[in-house]
Amino acid sequence: MSSPATSSDREKVVSKLPGWLRQNLKVRAAQHGIEIQAAVEQGIRDWCTLASTPPAVDTSGADSFSTFLPPGQWDEFRQVATERRVSLIQGLAQSVQLWLDANPAPHVERPEITRRIIVCNQKGGVGKTAITAGLGEALAEDSDSLHAVRVAKALTEALRASDTQSDEVPGGDDPLSVENLPGLGLRVLLVDFDPQCHLTNQLGAAPLPMNGDSLTNHMAGDPKGDLRDLVVSVDDETFGGRLHLLPACNDAFLLDVRLSAVRAREAALERALAPLEADYDVILVDCPPSLGLSMDAAAYYGRRRPGETLGQSGALIVVQAEDSSADAYELLTTQIDDLRGDLQVDIDYLGIVVNLYDSRRGFIATSSLQGWVDIKDPRVVGLIGDLKEQKEAVRMKRPLLSYAPKSQQAIGMRALAREIV
Incomplete structure (x- = not known):
């Protein structure tokens, strides 16, 4: 009819x-x-x-x-x-x-050069690991399924209305700010570069044994096998075999010492991961809260390579809306800028993610958020609320986007993925 x-x-x-x-x-x-x-x-x-x-x-x-x-x-x-x-x-x-x-399903657009995203901040506890995992999950979701995504304009509205939050990110409960979009369907490798092994543990994998092979060994020029053999799949149908993890080992606590004896140590991470790059569209590195040689190696790995366009790879900085994050941000950007000058390389800033945000914490939170927004370059590309689902996913050792795919944090992670790809 x-x-x-x-x-x-x-x-x-x-x-x-x-x-x-x-x-x-x-x-x-x-x-x-x-x-x-x-x-x-x-x-x-x-x-x-x-x-x-x-x-x-x-x-x-x-x-x-x-x-x-x-x-x-x-x-x-x-x-x-x-x-x-x-x-x-x-x-x-x-x-x-x-x-x-x-009208068959379009092919997933794959980058000619593997994109390398360095998730970093010198300060611990800001949620670098949660952002690394959530971003990687959002990049790897099935392109033949629809997923809830917060549209870009909603992020802008959230930043403007940062004093309206109850228990969610501002604007997060507005159904008009969310669209159902196909997943990005990219092949993603998460690299746990932190000796504390938080990313490894959160995704339910086992840290590598101290007496075996590890990323540290490969960076130090003393490999005990093929690095590919250490990679594990994040087994969840949501990601269809596209999401993998290179687990950490506690021997990374000794990485700076071992790197001190390595020639061209800034390129050590790149040399170690180079054999894996052909298998992935995006490699995300969860960096330790450090300003040592390991951070130099991570930043160098994210440099812009010949033939790579501005903003394809680089540093994604995770902060909180409080004063100590601002101090750590200054230390990190100083280190990256020094590395740029010393080695004459281009290291792009992909943006700032304000994580664990809750305006109920008052003027400190709201004014700090405004401070991050006012930086402009790099700009704020993500605002993730301090909600229970992420903590529950960590406790359950499950990926956030499969544990709570419709949560405001999951919706925000997908928005972040689309902001930087």
């Missing part, structure tokens, strides 16, 4: 579609960035012009489906369906399937 719509150029049509076909249509339309009604319109138009009836589609379990079509198209469709002796439900299902066949 059809009825006049509020728009003067389209009419509302109500029919039925099986749930699986409706979901495929919803995802595919999002992947191509078009409205569902435009896809159905094109599918019906193509179906009506076919020389013969296409194969039948299983419509068992079909339930109500509505859309908007140009005036007269549904009447034409009904006439063609009558001539072909197929029901309207079957004809509509064939039309949708026809559009799906003509």
Whole structure:
């Protein structure tokens, strides 16, 4: 059936579609960035012009489906369906399937040069590990499924309205600020570069034994095997085998000492990870709260390589909305700027993530947030609230985006991923 719509150029049509076909249509339309009604319109138009009836589609379990079509198209469709002796439900299902066949899922765009993101801050306890994990998970989510994402304008509104928070990020409870978008589907390696092994433990993996091989050994020029053999998969259907982890080892406490005897020690991390880069689109390094040689090596690894565009790789700085983060930020940026000058390399800042934010902490939090926003370069690219889901995911040793995929923190992680890719 059809009825006049509020728009003067389209009419509302109500029919039925099986749930699986409706979901495929919803995802595919999002992947191509078009409205569902435009896809159905094109599918019906193509179906009506076919020389013969296409194969039948299983419509068992079909339930109500509505859309908007140009005036007269549904009447034409009904006439063609009558001539072909197929029901309207079957004809509509064939039309949708026809559009799906003509518009396959687009291939995931993969960078020519593996992107390297260094998640850092000299201060401990700001949540670098949580951001590394959440960002990596958001980058690796299934591109054939839809996931809730906070749109960019919502971040701006949140930063403006930082004094309106109850127990969520400002603006986080506004359904109009969230869109359902396909996952990014990238191949991601998380590197736990912190001897405290927080990332390794949070994702339920085991730290590497002190008497075995490790990233530290490879950086120090004393490998005991292939580094690839140390990588483990974060086994969760949400990530489809695309998310991997290089676990840490407590021997990283000795890394600075061992690096002191290595030639060209700034490039030690790059030399160690180079054999793995062909397997991944993005490598995220969870850095220790240190300003030593290990941080030099991490920053150098994130430098802009020949042929790489501005902002493809670099440093993502995690802070909190409080004064000590500002002090640590100054120390970190000074170190990176010194490295830039000493080695004549370009190390880009990918942005600032304000983590564990809660405006109920009062003027300190809100004024500090404003201070980060006022920096402008690098700009704030993420605002993540201090909510219970992240802590629960850590306790359960599960990825946040599979443990609580619709939480405000998960939605914010996906927004962050889209801000920097």
